[in-house]
Amino acid sequence: xxxxxxxxxxxxxxxxxxxxxxxxxxxxxxxxxxxxxxxxxxxxxxxxxxxxxxxxxxxxxxxxxxxxxxxxxxxxxxxxxxxxxxxxxxxxxxxxxxxxxxxxx
Numbered sequence: 001x002x003x004x005x006x007x008x009x010x011x012x013x014x015x016x017x018x019x020x021x022x023x024x025x026x027x028x029x030x031x032x033x034x035x036x037x038x039x040x041x042x043x044x045x046x047x048x049x050x051x052x053x054x055x056x057x058x059x060x061x062x063x064x065x066x067x068x069x070x071x072x073x074x075x076x077x078x079x080x081x082x083x084x085x086x087x088x089x090x091x092x093x094x095x096x097x098x099x100x101x102x103x104x105x
Contacts, residue, residue, distance in 0.1 A: 005088075006065070006071075040068065
């Protein structure tokens, strides 16, 4: 059954410089403390960008993917200069929402 995934994408360097990994780790600790399942992932070289025909993101790209659209919107406001969108998966074009690209551009 397909599910909606929300994402924000930017160059991997941009996300690293803006301490996104620390934000995700804080959120992960909070979820674990509340016994809430993890619903967000950091994906390097996300394959779904190619499947969506998204070529505006600087390379190498990375994305934060979540089933929680409000979380992605919150990150968008915090980071500002990122691409944001959503997609349904699994689908014929995107069989695995967390897959990495075989051809890292």
